Amino acid sequence: MTGPTAVQVWWARLGDGHAGLLALLDPVERARYDATVDAADRGRFLVGCALSRLALGELLGLPPADVPLRRVCPRCGGPHGKVELAVPRESEYADLDFSVTHSGGVVGVAVCRGAAVGLDAEEYAAGLDVGTAAPIALSDTELAALHALRPAAGRQAAFLRTWTRKEAVLKALGVGLGVSPRALVVSAPDAPPAVLTWPERLGPRPDLALADMTVDGAHPASVALVGACGVRLDQRDASAAVAAYAGGV
The missing domain is CATH 3.90.470.20 (4'-phosphopantetheinyl transferase domain)
Structure with missing residues (x-):
């Protein structure tokens, strides 16, 4: 019988957001950020993007700013679908999946390999x-x-x-x-x-x-x-990492 699948769940907070994280946004994300009127929603989106790249960058051995992400709607092809890791099918990381959630002052990212993952808070x-x-x-x-x-x-x-x-x-x-x-x-x-x-x-x-x-x-x-047949959780508090990120400087 296959054992439980390891899942890393990284948590950060709305208050961890700062201007230095804007350097992590790609053009599509920056446009969405700029178009979001509510300040709290804008902040949650920024922290979610940063947390995703920090978590994935550690697994891929890449600087957070170099983590390739894409958003493609399966219905219309627009840039607003579920965010995915943009790697070739033959990549050793093609089986890596992640999910982002935010509610109130909490932002989370779950990452795993070999299974599709969903996270909600x-x-x-x-x-x-x-x-x-x-x-x-x-x-x-x-x-x-x-x-x-x-x-x-x-x-x-x-x-x-x-x-x-x-x-x-x-x-x-x-x-x-x-x-x-x-x-x-x-x-x-x-x-x-x-x-x-x-x-x-x-x-x-x-x-x-x-x-x-x-x-x-x-x-x-x-x-x-x-x-997957089971979950092996590895929860991480990433508030300090998000708050300390200096935009690549």
Whole structure:
């Protein structure tokens, strides 16, 4: 039996962003950065790009600024699809995959080889309307279990844990919300993470592996692997590395 697949998960924070990181952006990323109106969203995008290149650069033995990335939408061909490592098919790194997430003040990048990876983190928010969000994301069975939770104050945490698992799987598949999350049923929030029901429209169910995390004691997060039988997590706090990057100077 194949053992668990190693996954590096690098974490940084919105506050780690600074002007020196702009040197890491390619022209497409710089255009997106400049076009983003909200300052926090702009900062999360910048840190996410920098963190991706720092993590991948270590694995590839390249300076972060030399890590080749591309974004191509599978539907229209535009430069806004899932970010990928731009290496030839015959490259020794062609089996390397990564996934980026950001929520609130947290930014994360998961990297692995030999499997497709998806990473999602969420933020507890006083203004989150679970009653509105849950029916869109949860199956009838999951929704009934959520409503049965007592006290009701624990429902947000349960919902976010379930949501991070689903979103991580959908991101690993590269389908995002093109598939209804209601069709993907996962285990109860207090049970080991697993996919219980697989959407028929996605075809045969592949090997899947999930792992849960909590970042900074407040952000539920999950990582999913498609094409693996287990996850061996290696979490790294990269805030200092991001904050110290000097733009190649």
